Amino acid sequence: MNNLTEYFQIKHPEIIEKIRQIVEIESPSYDTQGSRKVTDWIIENYPDLNAERIFAEGYGEHLIIRAFHPSPITGHQSPIFMLGHTDTVHPRGANRKNPTRIEDDKFYGCGIFDMKANVVVMLEVLKALSELNLQPSRPITLLLSCDEEVGSETGRELVEREAKLAEFCLVFEPSANGKCKTGRKGTGWYELKAHGIPAHAGLEPEKGASAILEISRQIDKIHTLNALEKGTTVNVCTIKGGTTSNVIPEHASAEIDVRFTSMGEAERIQNEIRGLQSYDARVSLELLGDINRPPMERTEQVIELFQKAQIIAASINYDLQETQVGGASDGNFVGALGVPVLDGLGITGNGAHTNNEYILISDIAKRAELLTKLILEL
Numbered sequence: 001m002n003n004l005t006e007y008f009q010i011k012h013p014e015i016i017e018k019i020r021q022i023v024e025i026e027s028p029s030y031d032t033q034g035s036r037k038v039t040d041w042i043i044e045n046y047p048d049l050n051a052e053r054i055f056a057e058g059y060g061e062h063l064i065i066r067a068f069h070p071s072p073i074t075g076h077q078s079p080i081f082m083l084g085h086t087d088t089v090h091p092r093g094a095n096r097k098n099p100t101r102i103e104d105d106k107f108y109g110c111g112i113f114d115m116k117a118n119v120v121v122m123l124e125v126l127k128a129l130s131e132l133n134l135q136p137s138r139p140i141t142l143l144l145s146c147d148e149e150v151g152s153e154t155g156r157e158l159v160e161r162e163a164k165l166a167e168f169c170l171v172f173e174p175s176a177n178g179k180c181k182t183g184r185k186g187t188g189w190y191e192l193k194a195h196g197i198p199a200h201a202g203l204e205p206e207k208g209a210s211a212i213l214e215i216s217r218q219i220d221k222i223h224t225l226n227a228l229e230k231g232t233t234v235n236v237c238t239i240k241g242g243t244t245s246n247v248i249p250e251h252a253s254a255e256i257d258v259r260f261t262s263m264g265e266a267e268r269i270q271n272e273i274r275g276l277q278s279y280d281a282r283v284s285l286e287l288l289g290d291i292n293r294p295p296m297e298r299t300e301q302v303i304e305l306f307q308k309a310q311i312i313a314a315s316i317n318y319d320l321q322e323t324q325v326g327g328a329s330d331g332n333f334v335g336a337l338g339v340p341v342l343d344g345l346g347i348t349g350n351g352a353h354t355n356n357e358y359i360l361i362s363d364i365a366k367r368a369e370l371l372t373k374l375i376l377e378l
Contacts, residue, residue: 004372005316007128008365015124015364016107018045019117023100023109027060029087029150035060038086042144046123048130056154060087060146064158067126069139079139080378081166081339083159083330084119084173085148089353097355106358107349113357118172118346119144121364125372136375138167148330151189151292156333163334168305168378170371171331171343174352176323178363181344182306183298183324184332185231186266188258190273190289192218197282198243198250208248209282212241215252217279222256225272231261233326234269256289259326266291293328296335296343305340312373318366345371 008015025041027034039053039061050069054062063086070076088111090098100109109116122142129136141162145155152159163169173181194215199208225234234256241252256273260266270291278285306322313320323344331343347367349359 003132004128004369007132008368011124012365015120016361018120019107019112020100022120023112023116026092026095027086027088028091029147030059032060035086035146039063042123046127056146059154062146062155062158063144065142067140068136077138078167079141079165080375081162081169082122082140082142083169083171084115084122085145086119087146087149089149094355098357105360105362107361108358110357113349113359114174114352115172115346117359121347121368122172124368125375128372134376138378141166145330152330155330159330159333160337163337163339166339169331169334169339169341170345171329171341172346173329173344174346175344175348176325178348179321179323179344180306180342181325182302182322184296184328184343185259185261185326186291186295186332187293187328188266188270188291190256190287191253192256193253193286195284195286196250199248201246201248205248209280210248211252211283212249214278214280214283215239215241215254218276219254221276225269230265232265232269233259261295263294293332294336296332296341298324301340305342308377309342309374312377313370316366316369318370
């Protein structure tokens with residue numbers, strides 16, 4: 001294990017080049033071709049992996065990698081589950097606004113922080129274990145999904161299937177200023193539609209029933225559902241409506257973002273939203289959507305897992321802290337199954353989902369060393 005520091009220092013230039021290459025492959029969600037190119041690149045650069053490609057119509061390819069399954073040492077013990085994704089929020093051509101480049105310690109690129117660089121780290125950790133003949137005491141299952149950024153419609157089944165077999169889960173989503181994530185809020189998404197009655201706005205407006213007016217009243221009601229003291233937020237984030245400037249609007253809609261720290265709050269909000277009634281009886285309401293991800297709770301098992309990682313980090317003079325965040329990940333699905341999850345293990349950086357996304361080059365080797373040692377300790 002003492003060789004790990006030197007190993008990752010030697011590998012550092014190669015890892016940086018691999019990060020550059022995978023970031024340059026554009027793979028926005030729903031881009032099947034881009035997703036396949038990323039999978040091709042992984043298999044080409046890591047040919048010794050036991051990899052299974054799973055096609056997801058309309059999304060791309062999920063990739064499952066099994067290492068040390070089974071071996072004389074690992075036997076039939078429950079695996080360590082490593083979790084990440086290959087899709088990004090950036091549309092094709094976004095790299096013209098944030099080209100892949102290095103400026104001092106910052107390595108910029110679309111999706112580099114969330115989470116292309118961390119995909120490389122995951123693979124390099126497996127490679128280090130193999131090349132240095134460091135045998136973990138548990139098998140390792142690594143899942144890279146291709147639709148995490150858009151709700152994991154096809155990936156969720158794979159995440160939950162593999163999680164049910166696992167003892168621990170390490171999620172390589174971006175860190176929060178270097179901090180790993182021991183708690184995440186659950187999420188819900190809804191679209192409320194109003195169907196009114198159109199009429200000429202000048203000649204006979206009284207014959208119309210405004211869908212926009214109805215939606216505006218509903219928005220005011222929806223925002224009363226917030227309970228910040230409980231960690232619950234309910235926000236209308238987009239609105240649409242109307243056809244033209246001189247017609248009483250027949251249609252309007254609003255998209256609602258919901259975040260919560262407990263399923264009790266999730267059910268409260270869902271019941272309230274589903275129970276909304278029209279202020280104008282002539283306008284009908286239609287609700288789409290549901291709870292998307294359960295909360296990832298900071299359980300005693302999660303705290304123990306973090307403390308183990310923190311002790312290992314201290315042994316290599318690496319300061320590792322924890323935080324709880326409002327954003328969700330596939331780790332939420334794992335946590336809901338009772339499997340201890342340590343999330344946000346990715347390289348320190350900033351600007352996720354923006355045209356100013358970057359990682360810190362100085363953090364790559366230390367983070368890789370920490371994660372390798374953590375896997376060996378588990």
